[in-house]
Amino acid sequence: MAExxxxxxxxxxxxxxxxxxxxxxxxxxxxxxxxxxxxxxxxFSRDGEVGAWVGVEYMAQAVAAWAGWVGRQRGLSPRIGFxxxxxxxxxxxxxxxxxxxxxxxxxxxQADNGIGQFECHIRCGGDELASAQIxxxxxxxxxxxxxxxxx
Numbered sequence: 001m002a003e004x005x006x007x008x009x010x011x012x013x014x015x016x017x018x019x020x021x022x023x024x025x026x027x028x029x030x031x032x033x034x035x036x037x038x039x040x041x042x043x044f045s046r047d048g049e050v051g052a053w054v055g056v057e058y059m060a061q062a063v064a065a066w067a068g069w070v071g072r073q074r075g076l077s078p079r080i081g082f083x084x085x086x087x088x089x090x091x092x093x094x095x096x097x098x099x100x101x102x103x104x105x106x107x108x109x110q111a112d113n114g115i116g117q118f119e120c121h122i123r124c125g126g127d128e129l130a131s132a133q134i135x136x137x138x139x140x141x142x143x144x145x146x147x148x149x150x151x
Contacts, residue, residue, distance in 0.1 A: 005023075005024045008023055008034060008065050011024070011065045011078055012068050013064065020036060021035070021103065024069070029070075031066075032062055034102075035100060036101045037098070037099070038097050045097065049096055050095045050096075052093055052094055056089060060134060063134065064081060067079075079142050081137060081139075081142070082139075083134060085134070087132065087133040087134075087135070088132060089131075089132040090132070091130035092130065104120070106120075114138045116136050117136075118133070120132050120133070
């Protein structure tokens with residue numbers, strides 16, 4: 001029997017219009033695939049197009065959804081994390097309204113201190129539209145980290 005996947009918004013701390021991903025397609029121990037249909041009225045849409053720079057946020061949100069999915073397996077609620085940087089981001093100049101994008105992320109590295117690295121790809125049909133390596137930080141207690149009270 002196939003696993004029922006939760007709504008993607010339940011896996012991320014992003015709410016309302018800041019939750020850019022539409023649905024969870026697949027989730028595994030080291031990998032997640034999410035989907036977004038580019039809208040002509042999306043928050044970042046201009047004249048029916050979304051700039052390539054938004055692809056980094058699609059990737060980062062897919063990582064957040066993966067972390068939420070992993071945490072959910074252990075009975076934890078979604079928590080905030082931080083995008084540290086991006087390497088080798090390659091993309092088409094823009095995403096176009098109506099495109100159904102598949103955002104795939106795969107964890108390639110995870111340190112004990114919460115720093116992780118992910119290989120990311122955005123595809124539409126069989127075409128790769130963007131790829132990158134992103135680095136993230138997921139502190140054990142984000143609220144204490146933001147207060148500067150971590151050791």
